[in-house]
Amino acid sequence: MNINATILGQTIAFAFFVWFCMKFVWPPLIGVLSERQKKIADGLAAADRANKSLEEAQAKIAQELVEVKLQAQEIIEQANRRAAAIVEEAKDDARTEGDRLIAAAQAEIAQQLGRARSALRAQVASIAVAGASKIINKNLDEAANSELVDQLVAEL
């Protein structure tokens, strides 16, 4: 427990270790620490930014969803209107076509009727002549009779 030159030796050693620590030990370690601190701060800031943009994106999505829904509704309505119009049109077409067909059929009927009437008329003349000749049982002047009969026929 004597005080001796050890005190000087230890002082020199102490100075050396402090110097060494200051030059070669402290800077890299504290550098790494502050670098990591900065990294973490940056990371947190980036996370904040990401959160914010996520919120923005979500708001945008909600907004666009509403717009899209409106659009879809509009399209559906349009389609419905169109469908109604097409049905209406088809109905009109069908009605016209029907009318046309009915008209054509009636014309046909009228035509057929006329034809049948004239044929009938022709046959009625000859039948009447034949009938009359049988009734009279005598050869008559066919020309004079047929004129008479034609008159009759025309009166039918």
Add this chain to the structure above:
Amino acid sequence: MAGTASGYIKHHLQNLTYGQLPAGYERADGSVLDSPAWTFAGSVREAADMGFWAIHVDSMFWSLLLGFLFVGLFRFVGKRATSGAPGALQNVIEILVEFVDNSVKDGFHGRNPVIAPLALTVFCWIFLMNLMDLIPVDWIPGLATLIGIPYMKVVPSTDPNITMSMSLSVFMMMIFYWIKVKGIGGLFGDLALHPFSSKNLFFKVLLMPVNLLLETVSLIAKPISLGLRLFGNMYAGELIFILIAMIGYAQLPLHFGWAVLHILVITLQAYIFMTLTIVYLGMVHEDH
């Protein structure tokens, strides 16, 4: 030499001293020197008679070894340190560095690049030196005796030379920065104008010697208390380890209990030394 209890204790508390013995000196083994000789002290008396120009080889050896262990380990980690995810060792080192850095930020408000590395060195080095206290007291001295080394004290901080040299170094740095920051006038002002002060110039001058006396005493008490606190705690702890080691098998639980308590003491003493270093150096950088 360790035959009696007091011999055993004395042996364990004696440093391995290398120094010069004068001519005509009668050595412990009875031989008389015919010329001055540089040698290892063979007894407590010889060590004392070597005077100031002797050195405690064991204290220096262990303190340097632990100092190099500290800077080597920290340098090793510092070189490989990454700001990404740290490994286990880097983690431990970083916790220490951050702890010291925070202590410095709390206690020291000036700007001085020396303080933080100084505090780190003080804390780690003193902690390692104190840690040697937990090695059972007979292991290393016993080995040393086997290979012919008469004394071996393995805890450098139980040597007042070691602790006082560190506290005096801190004291010298204190004076250096005091003058550097405030100048000689500032130093004198700090010593002479507090704690008693007066607006009246006459009373101011009258109070100066009183202030000087008080402040000088408290200034000188700083390094002495700083060094002796560490020394006293470690020396007492070591002494109790030695006493416990003498009581046979009953020492095992006692030794364990004291060692557990001592884990607290060695850390606390290193921490106190570091904190006071920061505080003392912070004091001279600040205005009152």
